[in-house]
Amino acid sequence: MRGNPESHELIGAPNLSAVLAQLSAAPGQWTPIAGGTELMVAHAAGRLNAPKLISLWGLSELNFVRIADNAISIGGGATFGQIRKNAVIETDFPLLSKAASWIGSIANQSRATIAGNIVNGSPAADAPPALLVYDAEIELISARGARRLPYADFHLGYKRSVLQPDELVLALHLPRRFSTHRQYLRKVGTRKAMAITKAALAATAIVEDGVIAEIRLAAASVAERPVRLFATEASLIGKRINASTIQSARDALLSEVRPIDDIRSTAQYRKQVAANLLEEFIHELSPEPSLA
Amino acid sequence: MLTPNPQDFLETMSDSPTHRPQTRIVGTPQIRKEGVDKVLGRAKYIDDLPGEGAHEGMWHGATVRSAIPRGRIRAIHFNPRIPWSEFVIVSATDIPGENHIAMIGADQPCLVSEQVNHCDEPILLLAHPDKRRLPEAVAAIRIEYDPLPAVLSIEASETLQEIVWGNDNIFKQFHLEKGNVDEVWASAAHIVEGEYSTGAQEHLYIENNGMIAEYSEETGITVWGSLQCPYYVHKSLMSVFALPADQVRVIQVETGGAFGGKEDYPSIIASHAGLLAMKAKRPIKIVYDRTEDLAATTKRHPSRTRHRTAVDGNGKLLAMEIDIALDGGAYATLSSTVLSRATLHATGPYVCPNVRISSKAWATSTVPCGAFRGFGAPQSIFAIERHMDKIALALSITPDEIRRRNFLHTGDTTATEQRMNEPIILDTLLERALKESDYHAKRKLFAGQNSRSPVKRGLGLAAFYHGAGFTGSGERYLNSLAGIDVPANNKVRVLVANTEFGQGTHTILCQIAAESLNLSYDDVEVAPCDTNVVPNSGPTVASRTSMVVGRLIERSGHQLVSMLRERASLPETYSAPEFFAACDRYRNRQGKVESLCRYEAPPNIYWDDKQYRGEAYPTFAWAVYVAEVAFDSVTYSAEVTNLYAVQEVGRVLNPTLAAGQIEGGVAQAIGYALYEKVLLNNGHMVNNQMTNYIMPTAADVPPIHVFFEEIPFAYGAYGAKGIGELPHDGPAPAILNAIQDATGHSFTAIPLLPEDIFLRFLAPTPNEEPVAQ
């Protein structure tokens, strides 16, 4: 343990407004801490550069799952354990349910929040690919008010986002129109549990008479942030599923992704595996057994 | 005792209960002796101490380590922002005795004085009452170096461009000749060559290294800690502190896993805690965090093995030429003995009339390697068992048949001309392994399915042995003493310096004592593992505890019964109360009730260290493992889907513990093969966190099927042989053999990660088929 608890000030607040007021009064001074599954690891490693922290744990205004007819709203403070246990999320957004089950371990899931996963900004984060292929909107809140934007516009670059120093993630809104979509999520990690992603692909699609009518693709660990693969999608929209489409989609993906070599894996491996995952998904879409 | 007739053993070996030696307690699944404390969470490991009132005034210690792999220290700067007067600081100049860690040699300094020879080498020690202040203080010390060229691999060391140890970078070398290898090549039907390599591996005991030390002028130094070998630490401390034996006391506390990683390393951390205790004049605790333990402590020796093998048209081995290179890191530590075991296991469990083995342990500028379950055998066995499959393929013989044709049998001689007098049942083990794994049927099924599936399946074999106990004259040299006593509390105490760290030492030795004394398991306990209390029964290594030390306990039990019959009127048959009453009578007359025995070598075990010839081991455990794997062509990752472990280990003293050893060893070896990689950057381990040094989780381990055959070893406790290391020897080659079966691709290096497999699919090597001349 290399962190010194006495070197950090950690305060709580009775409600969300109080937290937002504090963030607004001294923007950038207070680091929000929810479940601590990232910040406490940094603390133990002696690299928590956050002299002042403000706890979000237990704030009911952030911890909710609201079901409406056309959308589900998940509070930023909802833990992955809570997300996993929600039956409507499992039915309507199975990829998010799956992603939640892959966060660390059960003990991590009971503390890690969806906002934390997003705001930490790792390109390897588990929830973002699912959120991207579900056209999620993200709602940010500060003392100045709330704003909504497509989640696809949230991440700007490596660990950079549109989040302002006085803002928190209030909620993710997911439109309930994917239940008839074909869906796919696969994570490739270093082992079957407690694994950081080497490459992951999420996909939703509608196929009509062997032609791809709609498709959304998103990946983790293939760029400096979680990304929608728009160029690869473009290579598939309106196309009939056959060997040639698969090949051109693979080529599009290989050109579109830009993974790196790092401590866990190599750029070449990540590219190839991402392309293989895409091909695996397209095979699943195909009614033609001969493509196997 | 006469050399046992193999035929006698073959008769006792059958499954019929009438042939098994009758025992009441040995051979039964007694509950772990210290198990209740463990499941209650009451067992106290070193970081759980001190308890109430103990080690009053204790401070905490931390270590300042080198940032470069090799160089001279030019200056040390202490940042003035830290109130240094609050700290106690120790450097090499504070060492009262020798600045070295006495192991086999004495080349490793306790603290760097002038020259750094590896990253994370200890230079200074700091102590402070508040442990939370130490990391900041360590970070506030800036060391200036004049760097020297570092040697970071076996290959770099071999060039001799930079000499980093001795005259030639070689810690140790062996050369073994049997028959005449050179005369065989010209006429051999086939010659098969191969090169195989294994990486470093970290023990990853879940409990990091830790020690508490106290020092006083009157009583000398006392250490408590997580360790395997109290007398090794004792010997090292005598040297560092220039103290006689009775002024050094070492006490093992509950130890959370070791696997060899706490065989020699504890001497270092104990010396460090002791030096701080001496200078601070107060108790000191040093406990590493995971990042420090990973970066700074010993690892398994990386290896490179080259085989050149001549076989006849039927695949019978004619000649083996083997070259072994181990990477020992910066100091010699245990490299000579690891190399020895690697050498002695290099030919596998096969007969070969002509053998040449040339082996060297090389120095590099990396953290010194040390003991790790298997101790050189996993490295060698990986090579030979991959190579046997290569030979099989070259000759179009099946993997099982090539082995059948070459297995050692009773009466054959090994590479060191050891005549195998004991029964060897490799054929039986092979048949059982093939049967339990449904090897032939599954291989056929998978071969049919694989082309139509993105997941390719296959099976692979490994046949191997593990020499039980110390090599050659090792046990004679150790001259172990162990036994039992009976204090006035009506419990028999086992007196051994051997340690429990999960493998079941306490349980087994109590079972043996209870059996030999004809008492119940609950009548026996283990004396504290304290060098002031227990004799030196040798280290807890080399799979020797049950076999060798257990035998001393068995003999001590019988000896005590004789003593009590002779001197205290113990009746011919007796109850426990009568036994303890006799002990009381004995104690009243003699002062204490104690029965110790010293090691006696089995007859006809002669080992010539100079010629490197003779009986290398008194006995061997034998095994055939089958690995079943699934290779996913989408992700290029291989996983083990079943592992069948069939072994002959002498008498199984406790079936639960024995199976537990096999299962744990197999899981560790699966990690060795497919998951665990030590990543070095300029000699420093960069993946020194649990998040990126990958061991298999509960979700990753396959079903492990364990089967025992038992041929009692006459000179082991109740027939026991060694068991702890055997299971780490076989899985890795069996797994890579299975991957070749599944994919058609041969891989010769471990750890084999998906990224490595992927590269082969990107650019298959032109000659996938083995070269057969």
Place this chain on the structure above:
Amino acid sequence: MSLIPLTVNGRPTQVAAPPMKRLLDVLREDLGLTGAKEGCGEGECGSCSIRMNGELVNSCLVPILQADGASIQTVEGLAIDAELHPLQKAFLECGGAQCGICTPGMLMAATHLLESNPRPTLDQIREGLAGNLCRCTGFVKIFDSVAAAAAMGGNLKYAR
């Protein structure tokens, strides 16, 4: 320093600690409950796992401020006086503990699993324990122990 009230194994208590002090350290140092261990400090090994408000958590990742008012359950509370919890009995009988350092965390994870799923399949046991690393057993006898405890039936509910 903050004064943090919490209930530990059924007993209300309070600790004075800096708010960022880890729950793991509070348990071990302030409350003398050394069952929870530090194996990694990063939430990877699970040897620090305990239950907080009925959830399984890695106590090395919880700042004590966030445990304000929480109900904490540790391995020390599993046995009731001399009576071992079925899981503890099973671990003893089936050989689920070797060196024992992972055992407290493993027992907490297993308790958590069995309370919500009294008849888990092997895959569910694997998943329930996937966050607890064991280097000694290869997990085999741990799975056996959990299955045996489940078969024992009886009161698997955490009593305190």
